Amino acid sequence: MTVAKRKEKHKEDLRGKILQSARELFMDRGFEHTSIRNIAEKIDYSPTTIYLYFKDKDAVFYALHQEGFILLNQYFKSLSLVSDPFERLKATSKAYIQFAIENGEYYDLMFIVRSPMNSLDKDRSEWKEGDSAFGFLVQTIQQCIDKGYFKGMHPEILAFTVWAMVHGIVSLEIRNRCSVVSELNQKDLAHKANNLVIEILERMHNKN
Amino acid sequence: MTVAKRKEKHKEDLRGKILQSARELFMDRGFEHTSIRNIAEKIDYSPTTIYLYFKDKDAVFYALHQEGFILLNQYFKSLSLVSDPFERLKATSKAYIQFAIENGEYYDLMFIVRSPMNSLDKDRSEWKEGDSAFGFLVQTIQQCIDKGYFKGMHPEILAFTVWAMVHGIVSLEIRNRCSVVSELNQKDLAHKANNLVIEILERMHNKN
């Protein structure tokens, strides 16, 4: 029993080492430039060993994408303390942008790169990491509506739209489409745009 | 002279055939699954011939990305007829979404895929296709501001934010992140979200 357990421990260790290697590589070269062979070489194993611990490359990056969501949830952690739902909504938007800026590669993997989504069970279309993060947003917006904000709007559609706003901002930045903005405004563009999103949401509120 | 010209014509022809082959392949398999070798095989040339007409793979897809912008401009064409800037802004947003829905692969190449951006002159950071499309949006928003809309807001930042909103909507769709939304709302999600964006912009207006 103890022997079997030690074995299992060892197996976990190697799985962890593979992920660490993959993480380090993709953190400074991006997803597109990290290969199974790279990952294996870095930990002095044959490339095929990776396949004893992960189904395929997508599965490796699905695991990293999961890590990204754990990290995102840490950014969201303190938000539960904000009791006013509208304030929480604004804070969520800020935290989301902050996460994306500080963890660009993770963000890319979580919300732009196709690879990790290939590991989802396609029949039962379940993306539990996305579901839970989005659920938090829907809940917050529902509470806003309950308090009289966003009158007549559909909570889920509005949640998606708010998400789209912030995702749009950071994904244009991550994929290098911000050169259209004048050089002066490019500095902290994501923050400026997010402040504007927040101002827009606030203007809607003040009206009601 | 006539001989030289015929030669040049022939050369243009082959360049065109390469692009047509590339276009057809990427239109139904996407960028990730079309290779130089595929493109060449489809027109019965050796893969290396492509390099006589394009610097590298990025350059081929930069050309297709340019085509995408020409197509987008066709969607934008009739918008100049809309004289009221706020109406034009709303129509632009609708046209943009429509373009993205009807030309998903082009959209991907223009605003998400990294490859075509590698063909940009990096020192003089000029993305003329993006600049011109964005310029149109900035102009429209400036005219809105001149008419009293969006009081106190910076035109360029607002233009970027509006762009980010619609880009967020369609890019989440294109990269398969919409499963978080309940099945009922997934139908025409982009249109629904865009209608909401428009409603948000309108609410801001009615207030002033």
Next chain:
DNA sequence: CTCCGTAACTTAACACCGTTAAGTAAAACC
């Protein structure tokens, strides 16, 4: 009409990639 240079294209190769089948060596078990 022949020779030559050049334009247009191909062949072969390099260095990668993800992935699988078959093989090996050592440890675990009876």
Next chain:
DNA sequence: GGTTTTACTTAACGGTGTTAAGTTACGGAG
């Protein structure tokens, strides 16, 4: 001590972008 199982590697398949060197055919000059 012999057998089975575990953990890993080697070798290979078919793919990728890209380059250097080679071939072939044609236009123009003598």
